Amino acid sequence: MERAVPAWQGEGRHRTNQLTMYWDSLFNIHSAVQAIVVLSLICALGLALGKLHVKGISLGIAFVFFIGIVAGHCGLTIDRDMLLFAESFGLTVFVYTLGLYVGPNFFGSLRHEGIELNLWGLGVILLGTAMTVVLGLLTSVGLSDMVGILCGATTNTPALGAAQQALEHLGLPSGSVALACAVTYPLGVVGVILAMMLMRRFFVKPADLMVRGNGAEDHTYVGQFRVVNPALDGKTIAAISMMTHRKFIMSRVWRDGNVIVPEADTVMNTGDNVLVVCNKEEVDAMELLFGEKVEKDWNRDQVDWNAIDSKVESRVIVLTKPVLNGKYLGQLQLRNTYGVNVSRVIRGDIKLLATDDLRLQYGDRLTVVGEPNDVEHVENFLGNAVRTLNEPNLGAIFFGMLLGLAIGTIPIDIPGMTIPVRLGIAGGPIVMGIVVGALGPRVHFISYMTRSAGLMLRKLGLSLYLACLGLDAGGQFFETIFRPEGLLWVGLGFLLTFLPILFVGIIALKTKKFDYGTICGILCGSMANPMALGYANDTLEGETASISYATVYPLGMFIRVVIAQVLVMFLA
Numbered sequence: 001m002e003r004a005v006p007a008w009q010g011e012g013r014h015r016t017n018q019l020t021m022y023w024d025s026l027f028n029i030h031s032a033v034q035a036i037v038v039l040s041l042i043c044a045l046g047l048a049l050g051k052l053h054v055k056g057i058s059l060g061i062a063f064v065f066f067i068g069i070v071a072g073h074c075g076l077t078i079d080r081d082m083l084l085f086a087e088s089f090g091l092t093v094f095v096y097t098l099g100l101y102v103g104p105n106f107f108g109s110l111r112h113e114g115i116e117l118n119l120w121g122l123g124v125i126l127l128g129t130a131m132t133v134v135l136g137l138l139t140s141v142g143l144s145d146m147v148g149i150l151c152g153a154t155t156n157t158p159a160l161g162a163a164q165q166a167l168e169h170l171g172l173p174s175g176s177v178a179l180a181c182a183v184t185y186p187l188g189v190v191g192v193i194l195a196m197m198l199m200r201r202f203f204v205k206p207a208d209l210m211v212r213g214n215g216a217e218d219h220t221y222v223g224q225f226r227v228v229n230p231a232l233d234g235k236t237i238a239a240i241s242m243m244t245h246r247k248f249i250m251s252r253v254w255r256d257g258n259v260i261v262p263e264a265d266t267v268m269n270t271g272d273n274v275l276v277v278c279n280k281e282e283v284d285a286m287e288l289l290f291g292e293k294v295e296k297d298w299n300r301d302q303v304d305w306n307a308i309d310s311k312v313e314s315r316v317i318v319l320t321k322p323v324l325n326g327k328y329l330g331q332l333q334l335r336n337t338y339g340v341n342v343s344r345v346i347r348g349d350i351k352l353l354a355t356d357d358l359r360l361q362y363g364d365r366l367t368v369v370g371e372p373n374d375v376e377h378v379e380n381f382l383g384n385a386v387r388t389l390n391e392p393n394l395g396a397i398f399f400g401m402l403l404g405l406a407i408g409t410i411p412i413d414i415p416g417m418t419i420p421v422r423l424g425i426a427g428g429p430i431v432m433g434i435v436v437g438a439l440g441p442r443v444h445f446i447s448y449m450t451r452s453a454g455l456m457l458r459k460l461g462l463s464l465y466l467a468c469l470g471l472d473a474g475g476q477f478f479e480t481i482f483r484p485e486g487l488l489w490v491g492l493g494f495l496l497t498f499l500p501i502l503f504v505g506i507i508a509l510k511t512k513k514f515d516y517g518t519i520c521g522i523l524c525g526s527m528a529n530p531m532a533l534g535y536a537n538d539t540l541e542g543e544t545a546s547i548s549y550a551t552v553y554p555l556g557m558f559i560r561v562v563i564a565q566v567l568v569m570f571l572a
Contacts, residue, residue: 046061094461116513236265253268319361319382462530
């Protein structure tokens with residue numbers, strides 16, 4: 001005869017069963033909610049650990065990837081389609097918003113240093129490729145497997161896809177290529193970070209950390225000059241500007257203790273003091289033009305411009321009228337219409353000289369100088385609706401990502417290649433983001449977002465991408481590396497990641513051409529490694545790493561896809 005179960009025991013078992021079912025629904029039973037819970041947990045733990053510093057060193061957002069590997073090893077999984085969606089969406093959001101951010105300065109960087117940056121990135125790629133061939137000959141690993149190891153070591157899945165297609169075209173097995181890529185991928189991600197940490201520890205000097213190049217900077221100089229050049233006496237400002245090819249903006253004229261807001265027909269007299277805004281490299285030319293430079297620092301941050309002259313106001317006005325987006329400053333006729341001068345334009349973190357041929361963008365901050373009533377009228381004309389800037393144009397972001405993904409699927413035929421090359425979900429969106437960020441105002445396309453909104457989207461996208469990568473790799477990672485060939489593959493992959501980065505990085509440092517942030521961006525871009533870029537941005541000041549990354553990344557990724565096919569077709 002069965003014993004009767006006490007009521008309290010039955011109630012306890014019921015609660016335990018309920019708790020088990022609740023736990024399973026959150027973490028074990030595949031569903032949309034379960035996928036969100038698992039990925040949120042991985043991202044939350046990874047980002048929290050990323051704030052820890054050990055002897056001043058932190059892996060930052062890279063911890064998300066490691067937590068994902070641990071979670072996958074412990075048996076956590078999500079639906080395969082959910083995983084692929086979150087991974088692809090996260091990567092697309094990250095690279096597109098990164099392209100948007102660096103776009104306004106991209107072509108300027110490309111004109112000045114772009115070729116050199118890409119040559120350094122090409123050096124990393126070619127050195128890694130040469131090592132792949134040599135190590136394949138020195139070891140028992142077949143060249144097709146070495147290609148998979150190279151793809152994992154350089155974290156380039158589009159190259160893996162191209163290699164697999166080339167192998168299938170030749171009638172050769174391709175399964176081990178994907179496995180070799182999967183095994184070497186985690187250390188491929190980490191190896192770049194370790195190489196940068198080693199470089200910083202033993203080779204980087206304090207001067208190398210100072211931002212040079214295209215980061216946050218001020219291109220302008222504010223100087224006071226006294227008119228002692230007799231050739232200028234009795235000349236209008238318009239006539240003086242015609243006498244030289246130098247570009248400058250005159251914001252104030254002091255004459256006999258009175259202040260004058262200069263206009264094109266204002267006549268200059270000997271002894272006038274003028275406040276001039278010019279490019280930094282033009283300061284000596286301005287001194288030659290006017291005759292005498294007054295030694296007074298007008299470039300410090302603490303200058304109260306409105307306390308200098310009671311009759312003249314200096315106000316920063318934000319351009320928020322969509323109809324003005326993409327127009328040249330000279331087209332607005334602010335001096336003739338309102339009697340004011342625009343001395344500088346602040347775009348992001350960069351201060352630009354307000355010349356007539358400067359193309360304005362939505363969100364630009366214009367420094368307007370003039371009488372208070374006139375400045376008020378200009379404010380109404382330009383918009384200055386700061387609240388609208390805090391609302392990111394999400395429609396433009398999604399539309400841009402759509403175009404970027406469409407570009408990524410376009411097949412590019414290369415002579416001698418049996419399989420076309422595609423930019424993929426990483427290359428297409430970053431190219432489109434750069435194009436929209438740089439050229440959007442020319443077609444009156446508004447893609448502006450605040451710095452904080454852009455940073456949030458980049459971190460959100462990268463966190464999702466890394467969580468999915470780690471979760472996917474963690475399931476078989478530890479058991480695979482302990483297979484006979486697994487440790488050899490991991491070791492070879494680490495060498496292909498670590499040595500080219502370290503070698504090229506040290507040589508680039510020794511040239512003293514670039515700051516350390518720019519070099520990190522080159523290395524991360526040539527290795528198609530957004531996580532390493534995240535680490536660089538977390539540990540370095542300025543945005544030079546992001547700019548050089550975006551400059552190098554598209555071409556680097558394209559070349560790696562081509563090289564993977566070349567290695568298979570000619571050496572397999």
